[in-house]
Amino acid sequence: MPSITIHDVADYAGVSRATVSRVLNNNPAVDQALRLRVEDAIQALGYQPNRTARRLRAQSSNVIGLIISDIRNPYFLSIIQGVEDVAYAHQMSLILCNSDEDPTKEQMYLRVMEAEHVAGLIMVPSQSSEEQQLSRLKKIGIPVILLDRVADDFEVDAVKVDNERGAADAVRHLIALGYRRIATITGPVHLTTGRERYTGYRSALEANGLAYDEALVKIGNFKTESGYQLTRELLAMAEPPDAIFVSNNMMTLGALRALREQEIRVPQEMALVGFDDMPWSGDLYSPLTVVSQPTYELGQEATNLLLRRLADPGLPFRTVILQTRLIVRESCGAKLRS
Amino acid sequence: MPSITIHDVADYAGVSRATVSRVLNNNPAVDQALRLRVEDAIQALGYQPNRTARRLRAQSSNVIGLIISDIRNPYFLSIIQGVEDVAYAHQMSLILCNSDEDPTKEQMYLRVMEAEHVAGLIMVPSQSSEEQQLSRLKKIGIPVILLDRVADDFEVDAVKVDNERGAADAVRHLIALGYRRIATITGPVHLTTGRERYTGYRSALEANGLAYDEALVKIGNFKTESGYQLTRELLAMAEPPDAIFVSNNMMTLGALRALREQEIRVPQEMALVGFDDMPWSGDLYSPLTVVSQPTYELGQEATNLLLRRLADPGLPFRTVILQTRLIVRESCGAKLRS
DNA sequence: ATAAGTCTGGAAAACGATTTCTCTGAGAGT
């Protein structure tokens, strides 16, 4: 119960606490014989330095904060794992928070991170207008890395994916397959992900001489239910689309569900391309053609960026943009038409 | 950069640090006027008590450690959310670790938790023989709650699901539908989940007068690949089964993939019942009939158990057993046969 | 042989909060 402190080790080895500390921190100015004696004592007592005390003294911790916007979304799983793996390799722990897309909760967690004196923070912001909070954190000296949803011009480190190009790839693919009436279900415009994927959709249409039709654009909230509803709306149109590009994984599931419910064959009667791959995307009712994000790498990259900044706070800010990859399965109809 | 301390607040309000501390902790022995002055100062400076210092002084923290065995498995998502929600409601933070089913990593994280002086620990053990580590943690006075994989007799608090009954429900359902040659793909015997689901399978067979056939039992490792391989083995048998009960979600995905690959129609040519529901289980190639675990509640319950123990360390140990629910979709063939 | 310089390791001051102890002053009781 009363855990062993540096004091106990010092007593056991018959030296001062300072010496034990020096041994722990590999300070060369300690005699070999003493060092061994101290190390024996540490072994014998099973001593483990108290991280809290260390942190207090050092005014810095080896804890990374990670704020996710929706932990129920499997998209974040490999991201978390990417972060965790890199953090683990650098002996850092992870505090995980789930803002649940709720700005209040997010704000509260930001304060927790501050009080917790985490070394740095990786976050998927729930809303774009959090700049004041971020600048507040920056003022305290906690480095922040933004993930996934990132305005390019804001002066922080950030990691994201080339959303516009990814979306354009998907839509271009549909066009190449011969679809002409391509709808999109996209995300909220106040999130860069929603905006950029929409832009990609639109630019691909225009680059290929297809008319842009406002009626074919539905704005969802990245949740399954919204994908389901909006797909039904599209199906109810007088002149429904022949293909849908859905800009995230959960809404794609919703779309698929709506289509199946109405017994619309995918891709024969409606082609579908989604955003975000999942390990089971190929096992779905209709194996999904998707724009795949390198999620694990996103997590890794974010953590690397953070470690880099911790090592050298003076570096210029950087936004790392990773590329997506179009994975062609069956929901787009490529196999049918080729 | 130099964050505001209790000292600054004291200076600003013209009182001693002790008084500020008293205000913070709602100590009644402080004059109303002074209290207001201090609160103003706190507001004005935007002061936030340093949790590290608090933790050091109080020798206890408001951090809960959560060690998961495989973060890539969506099964843990709602568990994490359940834990997070309850923790959040009690102003506690979460340190998340992923042991990756690796005992070495797990051991290392246990040490981190110890050094981190977390208030308590919720863990999904990667192996059953960790008793020495657990008792070590218990010796230090960190309460541990075991989750999911739990030996009933071990004297810790634990939360699990009634695996045997869940498995038996599934198999009984298959039997009722008329299947007679029912195989199972189960988990490692050294995990209670694997063992108990196997027992449930076997007892359901025997209770219904069906012969138990060793050849129809395959032992996997709870990963997709293993479900895939073992299903292929079952299919390659001279006399293949007519139904398979797979004892976790990932292996069920593997099974489904193997079946689809060989163009075996589910459930017409092979019925399938899995363990663990996922939000998209109904959207798969064949909508899965599954034994659903109340994952969110598991997380909640584990956290409640932990909070309960933190509040009163003297309580007797308790194992909470939640019930599963059979969700009937199409992969078992119920709709065809009814 | 002595002075200067190098090592070693101990004592003590931080880090920021809490808590016990102590002291001051005001109010009450005689």
Place this chain on the structure above:
DNA sequence: ACTCTCAGAGAAATCGTTTTCCAGACTTAT
């Protein structure tokens, strides 16, 4: 009016480390 009591607030110790400063001891050069 004097003492006793008690409330309220400050001083100081404490939590477990790290780190600076300093004092001895030993080495080396003159």
